Amino acid sequence: MTTPLIEFQHVDKVFNQQTAVSDLNLTINQGELFVLVGASGSGKTTSLKMINRLEPMTSGQITINDQDITTLPVRQLRLEIGYVLQQIALFPTMTVAQNIAVIPEMKQMPKAQINKLTDELLTEVGLDPAVYRDRKPSELSGGEQQRIGILRAVAAQPKLVLMDEPFSALDPISRQQLQDLVLRLHHRFNNTIVFVTHDMTEALKLGDRIGIMRQGQLLQVDTPTAIAQHPVNDFVKEFFGANRAKNVYDVYVGRIGLVLGYLDTTNVTAELSQIPEIDGQATLRAAFEILAKQNYLAVTKEGVLQGYLDRQKILDYLSRYTAES
């Protein structure tokens, strides 16, 4: 059951006579993690910022819960929407705790409750409150800073959170950790997230559904698997391909399932319970080690079984990988 939360209807955005977004029609459902992906200048960030009116639209209509956003007082609208920036932009004069408390304070949450919440959230993201609470943003690493950036956006538990390329400035390890964090918080708070990125791998990992944008146009909106298997045109196919890992060893195991589909379980001859499990986020390097001894792999996503792979499937992917490049 899907209930629409945000609806774009014929939305245009023109900057200095240049069309940034053209006739955007898009429905984002309640509770989904929706990823807008595209190269820079594709209009994805502009589309995102039109939702909380940081960018005014030129024409068309955006509704949230069937309410036209331009009819709401802008501050009230924004107070109910979390926001994570690419530049992180923690307030430098405030401590970590004060940064997290910014929105709860504006919502007049009692101080004791804010303190408790702050400590809980810090613990949740693996930062010891006793150590981190009173630090200034400048004393944190980039990854730590963006964790706080995310906590700041979700602390007041908004139903909707907007994230504008939040991890593009981070190193690959921090990026992965934070992607996992976003997924975790998404499940915990059961909120709706609109996530903008230029990284197809990130989009595939995070998105319940993905919208691909190019030059102000929304090309395709679908689940990761559907896009991987049925790209609407060559651009989407290219974009999908161009974003794969440089080194074949670093390809995610889950990606093979996305591209080729998993084995039909009727063909799996081994005892299912004895097949070793591997997370979809693991790389082929790990898969090779297992397949050297075993015939099958069970791919999971957050502990949930996605499907099975065998040596043949992997070799099939490898041969295509070479052909693609």
Add this chain to the structure above:
Amino acid sequence: MTNLIQVFIERRGDLSVALWQHLVISITALVIAIIIAVPLAIWVVRRPKVAEFFLQVTSVLQTIPSLALLGLLIPLVGIGTVPAIIALIIYALLPIFQNTYLGISEIDSSIEEAADAFGMSRMRKLFKVELPIALPQIISGIRTALVLIVGTATLAALIGAGGLGTFILLGIDRNNTGLLLLGAISSALLAIILSLIIRWFQTAKPKQALIALGVILVALGGSGAYSVYANRTETITIAGKLGSEPDILINMYKDLIEANDDHVKVTLKPNFGKTTFLFNALKHDQIDIYPEFTGSVLETLVKGKNPKGLTADQTYALAKKRLATQADLQLLKPMAYNNTYALAVTKTFQQTHHLKTISDLRQIETELNPGMTLEFIDREDGLRGLKKAYDLDVTAKSMEPALRYEAIHKDRVNLVDAYSTDSELRQYQLAILKDDQHFFPTYQGAPLMKASFAKAHPKVVTALNQLAGKISETDMQEMNYKVNVQHKSAASVARQYLVSHDLLKGVK
């Protein structure tokens, strides 16, 4: 160094008064400048064109020489503390405005975006985000302004606002390095200490900073309120021109008036300025009394042709009459001594050239190298008229009053103008040339006040009239010598004279 310590010990009391005045003027100017500049800068942050305009205006204001600015303010707001504070505010605006403006407008746009995206109101964003980020820069602007203010405030003494500049002016005037250094060092120390306090504000916790700020404001407000309160009781303000002689005289006035009337308090403003400046201050009720000379009245303060060769009594009568009719002022009876202009040479020079009178100078016209005060050079009863009366053709170097005696002492010049009561005549062994043509008018000192003031204060008039016909030229030279050369305080010298001449009732 020992001189400095000695001056410090002698002047402790004056110093603390001057220091307090300096502090009050500086802090008041600074606080007002902050109140004007910070909100203005915040207001223009979203209006870059207006901001550009204000930056230009404040920069232009900054380039006006401080002395000129003080001069410009006198016709508008008079003299004293008010114009001094206004001038200082004008100087402080630029650094505070500029730093606040830049501090806020240079905040990373992503931080502004975050604040907006979280639904912060304009005010909340300003106080929670923008001001805290810009604070270090704003404070450094305030520190720059403060150092500027404390330094420039030394000029406040020129327009009668007091402060540490009084010591510097006095030091220059009396050629007393100790006084000069005392003023300069105190002002520098004050700047450093205040600057440190402001730096503490920067690192202090907001709560402590607010408390400290509150204490400072309450102290200043209290002092302001006290001075308003103090002014309600009968206070008579007496000022004097630059130099030791007016300083001694006004101390005598104070003693005499206070001894005659217990309910009156006299405030002295010594070294208040030059002749016309004091005259204007009197007319504008900024001071009540100052000692003026009969000759100066006729020459510079009133209109009308001056007949030649007046006797002392005639000079006084004419000055008194013209002051009464033209300016509604009353000149009380003069003292005995005639502090007229004179030309002086060293005793050796006098002997070599057999000089007795001013007329004798004509023979050695080409050898003359005069150093004279600007005022003397430029006056009809000074060098200008003298050249005509004696048919002399000389050109004088203009010098500060105290410097010309140094100059003749060191043979840099060989002829100076002098007042007949100057202590330096004695100190440097100078000889006065006789005014054989009776060119210089009589200059007898007498208290000058508004006619209305004299009418309302008969006791004051009685008290001051006790000095009529007193104090000879030697008395005055002697007293000037004690102050200028022996560095005694004008107050004690004045008191000593009054006591020894039985002029103070009930004061031993």
